[in-house]
Amino acid sequence: MTALVLHRFPLEPFPYDRWLAELDGGVVMIAARDKILAGGERLPDGNGGYRHLELVDTFDDEELVDRLARDLAHEHRVTHVIAHHEADLIRAAGLREKFGLAGQLPAGVMAFRDKVLMKRKLAEAGIEVAPHTLPATADEVRDFAAEHGLPLVFKARDGFGSIGLRIVRTGEELERQLAEAFAPGAGPREDLLLEAYVPGRMCHVDGVVAGGRTVMAWPSQYQYDLSSFQADGGARVDLTLDPSDPLTPRLLELTERALEALEGPVDHAFHAEVFHTPDDRLVVCEVAARPAGARIRDVLTAAFGTHPVELAARAHTGLRLPALEALPEGRERLEPVRMAGQVLMMKRPGTVRAIPATPEEPWVEFYGVFAEPGEVIGEAAISSDFLAAAVLSATTREECERRLRALGGRFETEIVID
Numbered sequence: 001m002t003a004l005v006l007h008r009f010p011l012e013p014f015p016y017d018r019w020l021a022e023l024d025g026g027v028v029m030i031a032a033r034d035k036i037l038a039g040g041e042r043l044p045d046g047n048g049g050y051r052h053l054e055l056v057d058t059f060d061d062e063e064l065v066d067r068l069a070r071d072l073a074h075e076h077r078v079t080h081v082i083a084h085h086e087a088d089l090i091r092a093a094g095l096r097e098k099f100g101l102a103g104q105l106p107a108g109v110m111a112f113r114d115k116v117l118m119k120r121k122l123a124e125a126g127i128e129v130a131p132h133t134l135p136a137t138a139d140e141v142r143d144f145a146a147e148h149g150l151p152l153v154f155k156a157r158d159g160f161g162s163i164g165l166r167i168v169r170t171g172e173e174l175e176r177q178l179a180e181a182f183a184p185g186a187g188p189r190e191d192l193l194l195e196a197y198v199p200g201r202m203c204h205v206d207g208v209v210a211g212g213r214t215v216m217a218w219p220s221q222y223q224y225d226l227s228s229f230q231a232d233g234g235a236r237v238d239l240t241l242d243p244s245d246p247l248t249p250r251l252l253e254l255t256e257r258a259l260e261a262l263e264g265p266v267d268h269a270f271h272a273e274v275f276h277t278p279d280d281r282l283v284v285c286e287v288a289a290r291p292a293g294a295r296i297r298d299v300l301t302a303a304f305g306t307h308p309v310e311l312a313a314r315a316h317t318g319l320r321l322p323a324l325e326a327l328p329e330g331r332e333r334l335e336p337v338r339m340a341g342q343v344l345m346m347k348r349p350g351t352v353r354a355i356p357a358t359p360e361e362p363w364v365e366f367y368g369v370f371a372e373p374g375e376v377i378g379e380a381a382i383s384s385d386f387l388a389a390a391v392l393s394a395t396t397r398e399e400c401e402r403r404l405r406a407l408g409g410r411f412e413t414e415i416v417i418d
Contacts, residue, residue: 001025002051002076003317006069006083006092008032008059010039013297016082017049019310022319026051028076030068034058040370052076059087066091073099080317084269084290084309086160089113103316104265104289111262112289113158115193118262125261127254128283130275131196136188138178144194145174151197154181158191161293161382167197200277202285203247205255205270206292206300208308210315212266214259215324216308216334219251220299220341221276233348235408238296239341240303242397247276254282264289267315269308271296293384295342295366298391302340302365338393339400340365343408345388345415346380347371352387356414359390363403366391369415377417388415 002025005016009032016027033055036043047053054072059065072078073095081101083092090113093106111117119129131148134157135141145152154166154177168174181192202225207217224236241248255272264270271292273285291297291309301307306323314321323334352371359367369388371377377387388411394400 001079001317003027003080003082003313004069004073004076004078004095005029006065006081006085006088008035008085008088010036010041011044011048012039012041014309016313019307019313020317020319023317025076025079028052028054028072028078030054030056030065030072032056032059038370040368069095070098082313082316084312086113086288086290089290104268108263108265109289112264112287115155115157115159115286118287121261121263122258122284122287125257127258127261128281130198130283130285133194134190135192135194136190138182141174141178141182141194144196148196150174153195153197155193155195156191157193160288161384163382198275198277198283198285200275200283203241203251203274203276203282204292204296205251205272205274206296206308207255208269208311208315209259209264210267210311210321210324214256214333215315215321216300216304216306216311217252217255218300218303218336219248219255220296221247233346235405235411236344236346237341237401237404237408238294238299238344239397239400239404240299240336240339242339243336245397250282254284255287258284258287262287262289267312269312294344294386295389295391298366299340299342302391302393303336303338304334305337306334338395339397340391340393341400341404342389342391343404343411344386345408345411347377347385347387348417349377349379350417351376352415352417354414354416356388356410359407359410361403363393364390365393 001023003020007029020027027050029050054068081092081095083089089109093104093109096103097105111121116134122129133144151167151169156164168177202222203219205219208215218240220238220240222238268289269291270289272287275283275285297308352373352375355369367390371387390407392403
C-alpha cells in the first residue's frame with residue numbers, strides 16, 4: 001500500500017512518514033514550498049524521509065499540481081489519496097475516481113463543498129440552517145433583504161477560510177456590495193451565497209469518523225467573531241466546552257445528525273460550525289469533511305492525547321488505531337482527558353518591532369510567533385493568517401480560559417508593530 005498526500009501546509013506538524021510508517025509502499029507527498037517557508041521551516045534535503053517528496057512553489061498552480069498528482073499516482077501505484085485542505089478535496093476525490101481507489105469521490109465531496117447543496121441536505125434532515133438564497137442579480141439581493149432585513153452575509157458558494165466573506169450591516173454598505181458583486185453587463189451569478197444573519201456565539205465540533213462511526217468528537221466555542229480576522233487587532237480566544245456544559249451533548253448529537261445527513265465517507269475528519277442563538281437554538285452554519293484549520297488540530301491533540309489528523313490518516317489507509325484499541329471495554333469513542341484552547345493574534349500591516357518571549361509554563365502545548373523583529377508584514381488574507389498562536393491546556397475550562405486570556409494580554413502588549 002502506498003499513500004499519496006496532497007499537502008499545502010508546513011511539514012513539521014504533520015509527520016506522515018512516521019504516522020504511516022507501516023505502509024509497505026511508503027508515502028509519496030506533494031508539498032508547497034511557500035507554506036513550508038511561511039511556517040519558518042527549512043526546506044528538506046532530498047525526499048525528507050518519504051518514498052518521494054515533490055516540492056512545488058505553490059499549490060496555486062492548479063494545472064501543475066493536477067499533472068504531478070496524476071503522474072505520481074500512476075508511477076508509484078498509489079492505493080490511497082490523502083488531502084486535508086479544503087481546496088484539495090475535489091482534486092483528491094478525482095484521483096480516487098480515476099484510479100479506482102477507496103475513499104470519498106467527487107459526488108460525495110460536493111455535499112460538503114457546495115454550501116447550497118449542503119444546506120438543502122441538512123434542512124431535509126430537519127436540521128435548522130440560516131435562511132439563504134443564491135441571488136443571480138442585485139434585485140434578487142434587495143428582495144431577500146426586504147424579507148429578512150439586515151445584516152446580511154455574503155460568501156462564496158464553495159469558499160473556505162472566511163475568504164471573501166462579507167457581513168453587510170447598513171443600506172449604504174449593501175449598495176456598495178451590490179455594485180462590486182454585480183458589475184454591469186457581467187450577467188447573472190451562480191457562485192454567490194447570501195444568508196440572513198444569525199446572531200449568537202459560534203461553536204464548532206471537531207473530530208474523526210473511522211469505520212463509519214464517530215470515534216473522536218468534542219465541541220468548542222469561539223470567543224470572537226470569525227469574520228473580523230482582518231480588522232481584529234486583539235487576542236482571539238477559542239476553547240473546549242466542559243463535559244458538564246448543557247451545550248456539549250446537544251452539539252455532539254446535532255453534529256452526528258448532520259454528518260449522517262451529508263453522507264460523508266467511511267473514514268474522515270470533520271469540522272462543523274454551529275450558531276448558538278440568544279434564544280437557545282442551534283443553527284448549523286457549515287460542515288467540512290476535513291480537519292479543522294487554525295490550531296484546532298493541536299487543541300484536539302492536547303485534549304485527547306491523540307492527533308486527529310494521524311487518526312484520520314491511519315483510518316483511511318486501513319492501519320491499526322492504537323488509541324481506540326486502548327479504550328475500556330464497552331466504550332466506542334475517545335473522551336477528552338483535559339480541557340484545551342487556543343489564543344491567536346492576526347497579522348496586520350506594518351513593521352514588527354517586538355515580539356513576546358516564549359512562555360515556559362508546562363501547560364503550553366504549542367507556541368509560535370510567525371514574524372521576526374524588523375520584518376515587514378501585510379494584513380491577514382485568510383482567517384488562519386496568524387502573527388502569533390498558542391495552545392494551552394488545563395484540568396478545567398475555567399482555568400484554561402484564564403491562562404489563555406493571560407497570554408493573550410501578553411500578546412497585545414508585547415507584540416509591537418509600527
